[in-house]
Amino acid sequence: xxxxxxxxxxxxxxxGGLGGAIARTLYAQGAHVALSGTRVEALEALxxxxxxxxxxxxxxxxxxxxxxxxxxxxxxxLGGLDIxxxxxxxxxxxxxxxxxxxxxxxxxxxxxxxxxRLSRAAVKSMMRRRYGRIISxxxxxxxxxxxxxxxxxxxxxxxxxxxxxxxxxxASRSITVNVVAPGFIESPMTEGLTDKQREAILSDVPMGRxxxxxxxxxxxxxxxxNEAAYVTGQTLHVNGGMAMI
Amino acid sequence: MSDVAERxxxxxxxxxxxxPEKVVDEANFIEDLGADSLDTVELVMAFEEEFGVEIPDDxxxxxxKVGDAVxxxxxxx
Numbered sequence: 170x171x172x173x174x175x176x177x178x179x180x181x182x183x184x185g186g187l188g189g190a191i192a193r194t195l196y197a198q199g200a201h202v203a204l205s206g207t208r209v210e211a212l213e214a215l216x217x218x219x220x221x222x223x224x225x226x227x228x229x230x231x232x233x234x235x236x237x238x239x240x241x242x243x244x245x246x247l248g249g250l251d252i253x254x255x256x257x258x259x260x261x262x263x264x265x266x267x268x269x270x271x272x273x274x275x276x277x278x279x280x281x282x283x284x285x286r287l288s289r290a291a292v293k294s295m296m297r298r299r300y301g302r303i304i305s306x307x308x309x310x311x312x313x314x315x316x317x318x319x320x321x322x323x324x325x326x327x328x329x330x331x332x333x334x335x336x337x338x339x340a341s342r343s344i345t346v347n348v349v350a351p352g353f354i355e356s357p358m359t360e361g362l363t364d365k366q367r368e369a370i371l372s373d374v375p376m377g378r379x380x381x382x383x384x385x386x387x388x389x390x391x392x393x394x395n396e397a398a399y400v401t402g403q404t405l406h407v408n409g410g411m412a413m414i
Numbered sequence: 415m416s417d418v419a420e421r422x423x424x425x426x427x428x429x430x431x432x433x434p435e436k437v438v439d440e441a442n443f444i445e446d447l448g449a450d451s452l453d454t455v456e457l458v459m460a461f462e463e464e465f466g467v468e469i470p471d472d473x474x475x476x477x478x479k480v481g482d483a484v485x486x487x488x489x490x491x
Contacts, residue, residue: 296452296456296459297459338452341452
């Protein structure tokens with residue numbers, strides 16, 4: 170089950186906590202993995218740690234030309250592309266009334282527009298091969314909203330609508346398009362929380378703990394696998410029960 | 415039949431799985447040959463590959479019949 174031997178995957182934001190966990194999991198299941206991100210040294214370190222089936226494909230997702238070049242570059246390095254994981258994301262939190270146009274544009278550009286451009290490019294060769302998996306990392310916030318994250322919530326909700334539309338278009342070609350929506354996940358950001366803050370967050374999570382990168386990576390692996398061939402246009406919520414949708 | 419026409423028709427027959435006799439110049443991909451909109455995009459991609467040309471979106475939109483493709487590719491390829 171969940172064997173990815175010979176599959177070729179591109180993971181954006183691979184140097185982040187979540188992206189790193191996803192890349193490691195796909196690699197461990199036998200996939201060839203292109204690691205994308207802006208920090209070349211960190212990408213190279215991760216590729217070296219993983220081994221010879223990992224390659225580096227640097228990209229600045231806020232730059233249109235850089236985004237347009239990423240899928241062709243990954244396809245060339247991997248010899249094709251079967252799995253695209255739109256993981257990279259940024260936040261620029263502020264109360265809605267104080268949200269600047271720049272904060273809005275920057276978050277939409279990286280979280281949503283880059284995912285659109287990468288998916289558009291990837292689906293072309295997936296159509297030819299009659300196989301493909303596109304998985305975007307959303308957020309519980311895209312469904313529930315969150316004060317201070319109007320831009321982020323919009324971008325994550327946008328991924329859901331976009332994925333459903335694309336899923337309907339390409340299902341007949343055996344390409345699936347899904348979203349994994351994490352809840353609160355252990356990360357450098359949550360490490361900085363005080364005990365009191367942590368307690369407040371956990372009171373909303375029936376499971377009584379924060380999620381791990383591995384919890385999210387396992388969901389991505391499932392959707393990337395052959396076994397999930399009949400699952401498309403879905404949002405898989407991985408949040409310890411904090412939102413049951 | 416020109417070489418271009420033959421190659422175009424071969425691609426259409428292979429891709430849409432239709433009877434070669436139906437693939438005539440006047441045949442409309444969607445109305446006569448049962449293609450869906452995604453098929454038409456894939457046909458354009460297949461033409462691009464076969465003839466080593468790039469077919470811009472506005473030109474692709476004018477290719478609705480087999481003869482349109484033959485005419486376009488005879489000019490550019």
